[in-house]
Amino acid sequence: MNKHGGYFGENTKEVMDFSVNVNPLGPSEKLIKELKDKLNTIIRYPEIDGETSKNILAEYLSIHPEEIILGNGATELIYLFARALKPKKVLIIEPTFTEYRRAFEMTESDIYSYISRETNDFCWHKEELLKEIRKIKPEVIVLCNPNNPTGVFMDKSEIENILIKMEDIKATIFIDESFIDFTDKESSISLIREYPIYILRSMTKFYAIPGLRLGYGIGNKNIISRLNEMKEPWTLNALALGSTPKLLEDKEYRKEVMNWYTREKEFLYKELKGIRYLDVFSSEGNFFLCKLKKSNAKELKTRLLKENINIRTCEDFLSLDDRYIRLAVRSREDNIKLITALKEILINEI
Amino acid sequence: MNKHGGYFGENTKEVMDFSVNVNPLGPSEKLIKELKDKLNTIIRYPEIDGETSKNILAEYLSIHPEEIILGNGATELIYLFARALKPKKVLIIEPTFTEYRRAFEMTESDIYSYISRETNDFCWHKEELLKEIRKIKPEVIVLCNPNNPTGVFMDKSEIENILIKMEDIKATIFIDESFIDFTDKESSISLIREYPIYILRSMTKFYAIPGLRLGYGIGNKNIISRLNEMKEPWTLNALALGSTPKLLEDKEYRKEVMNWYTREKEFLYKELKGIRYLDVFSSEGNFFLCKLKKSNAKELKTRLLKENINIRTCEDFLSLDDRYIRLAVRSREDNIKLITALKEILINEI
Numbered sequence: 001m002n003k004h005g006g007y008f009g010e011n012t013k014e015v016m017d018f019s020v021n022v023n024p025l026g027p028s029e030k031l032i033k034e035l036k037d038k039l040n041t042i043i044r045y046p047e048i049d050g051e052t053s054k055n056i057l058a059e060y061l062s063i064h065p066e067e068i069i070l071g072n073g074a075t076e077l078i079y080l081f082a083r084a085l086k087p088k089k090v091l092i093i094e095p096t097f098t099e100y101r102r103a104f105e106m107t108e109s110d111i112y113s114y115i116s117r118e119t120n121d122f123c124w125h126k127e128e129l130l131k132e133i134r135k136i137k138p139e140v141i142v143l144c145n146p147n148n149p150t151g152v153f154m155d156k157s158e159i160e161n162i163l164i165k166m167e168d169i170k171a172t173i174f175i176d177e178s179f180i181d182f183t184d185k186e187s188s189i190s191l192i193r194e195y196p197i198y199i200l201r202s203m204t205k206f207y208a209i210p211g212l213r214l215g216y217g218i219g220n221k222n223i224i225s226r227l228n229e230m231k232e233p234w235t236l237n238a239l240a241l242g243s244t245p246k247l248l249e250d251k252e253y254r255k256e257v258m259n260w261y262t263r264e265k266e267f268l269y270k271e272l273k274g275i276r277y278l279d280v281f282s283s284e285g286n287f288f289l290c291k292l293k294k295s296n297a298k299e300l301k302t303r304l305l306k307e308n309i310n311i312r313t314c315e316d317f318l319s320l321d322d323r324y325i326r327l328a329v330r331s332r333e334d335n336i337k338l339i340t341a342l343k344e345i346l347i348n349e350i
Numbered sequence: 351m352n353k354h355g356g357y358f359g360e361n362t363k364e365v366m367d368f369s370v371n372v373n374p375l376g377p378s379e380k381l382i383k384e385l386k387d388k389l390n391t392i393i394r395y396p397e398i399d400g401e402t403s404k405n406i407l408a409e410y411l412s413i414h415p416e417e418i419i420l421g422n423g424a425t426e427l428i429y430l431f432a433r434a435l436k437p438k439k440v441l442i443i444e445p446t447f448t449e450y451r452r453a454f455e456m457t458e459s460d461i462y463s464y465i466s467r468e469t470n471d472f473c474w475h476k477e478e479l480l481k482e483i484r485k486i487k488p489e490v491i492v493l494c495n496p497n498n499p500t501g502v503f504m505d506k507s508e509i510e511n512i513l514i515k516m517e518d519i520k521a522t523i524f525i526d527e528s529f530i531d532f533t534d535k536e537s538s539i540s541l542i543r544e545y546p547i548y549i550l551r552s553m554t555k556f557y558a559i560p561g562l563r564l565g566y567g568i569g570n571k572n573i574i575s576r577l578n579e580m581k582e583p584w585t586l587n588a589l590a591l592g593s594t595p596k597l598l599e600d601k602e603y604r605k606e607v608m609n610w611y612t613r614e615k616e617f618l619y620k621e622l623k624g625i626r627y628l629d630v631f632s633s634e635g636n637f638f639l640c641k642l643k644k645s646n647a648k649e650l651k652t653r654l655l656k657e658n659i660n661i662r663t664c665e666d667f668l669s670l671d672d673r674y675i676r677l678a679v680r681s682r683e684d685n686i687k688l689i690t691a692l693k694e695i696l697i698n699e700i
Contacts, residue, residue, distance in 0.1 A: 042385075042561035043377060210394060235426070
């Protein structure tokens, strides 16, 4: 059963799916054309570890190919990281994406949580976090940055500060940057040679290709080689691998998407702010966490589905409950429909 | 590094690749058309566990959807099976596909081997095998059927006979039927409700879609549910999932491929038989294991590559060495080129 976002009901085509954090503009036409031209690549095995794409990515990111590992979506690399490091103790910074916890449950790690407080707008209290790290002494710390579902971001300088202060702990920080393409914030990639960090990247969200399955991990050679030892062969399909160069070279698409997002994110945020019966938290992601003041998220979801609108309820995120929903930014038209429906439903619930 | 078959060198387009056990006729045109029409499915997350495709497959195989699990290629399901069962002791019937061993090394299982003898044409000696099973008492037994690289097949009745005789051992037999589509032999699927067996199937080889990544596993509900507990989400890409119905409904393609194979396999076998400096073993797969009487496989591979022919050397298969090569059946034209080159090279080596 799907506990994540994503609508797979009967009206798949008609439903405006605000539960999925994927760029609604869709992939670039150049990519679709490229895939059409490359369909015959499915008759051959993909490269066993995607070497060609890895080299292209390494050049794009100005790092060594030995510092990259490709994944069948970012998800493969979460589970692979857990299996390769098999830490005794993991500290997950919550509330966050639920697959981290599941991955470390499978490696039978002891899982600890540092929970960011709503009273602090879900921002992380660095001193408190450091204290927790010192107390628990985890081998792995998991940070989603920007965080799903809260949208909170920790700057590179703050991360480096934590890394310096916890040097004696020797913990590896796992930083999931799956949503970083949607912000103008700086990635932590430049820290990989100095500190034990492992950075996860997804091509799914920004490039609007969740069906292709393409993600990558970045870390120092030592970490990446540990992951490669446990990596399963041929996990990336030929079309995902084949699309890498086209995706990276398309600066125009990236610019267009960013311009569009800046505009539409601001619009949606403002409109959500204007709804009395709901609190919206500011976000560095392409989505907003909202808190319903008096309504129940599941009921709201059911009501909205009647209007062909799907939302993500958040009761399965640690420390959140049935008052929270997550809304992705969609087209102006869809966003207006959402706002109208929300206003109508929420005002009547009171 | 790729230890398996598959040529990824400079002349990728020109090289006749006999090292890869994939149907050289390529996928059906209907499939390629379908994929073209369905390219826009990449803008959505694939179903988390491929439910729709699972239902279609279940109907096709006349079993319950709860008796099937889908994989990102059969490979995912080898590793997942190892992780889900985490057996203390595994008995692998060798020489065989090397990923089984790697999967069970990762779960830190004690790995035992039953090695079929060349003097017996690599056929399995059932009484001897049973004796080994009784001695070792493994929790899992791995059988590739037809076996890669020997092409040997164990009939369903023989498998059932072994299952009956080892009932007190309570071992699960893992049967990899990735190559069964190429024979007219009966699958062991009908045994899943009576015995603890887990059957692996690949769509890669017969349907000529190694780049798509599509495989499935079949077993009783108990086994499949144990696998589902450990399964990672979204492992199958949207195009692989979307192609399932088209692949299964295309009876014509299957018939065409089988007719072609019957003819070309016989031709290649006869021609290989006619080469004095080489022994060829009969095979139920779409490939032949051959033993060079006086030459070295690696040298032969290097020589053949100059003729744009790639072959699989077999030194990494347990009990085989640098005298063995594996040759896939290709087009008549390619097969003739291979035979001509083999004759020329081998006669001069003597």
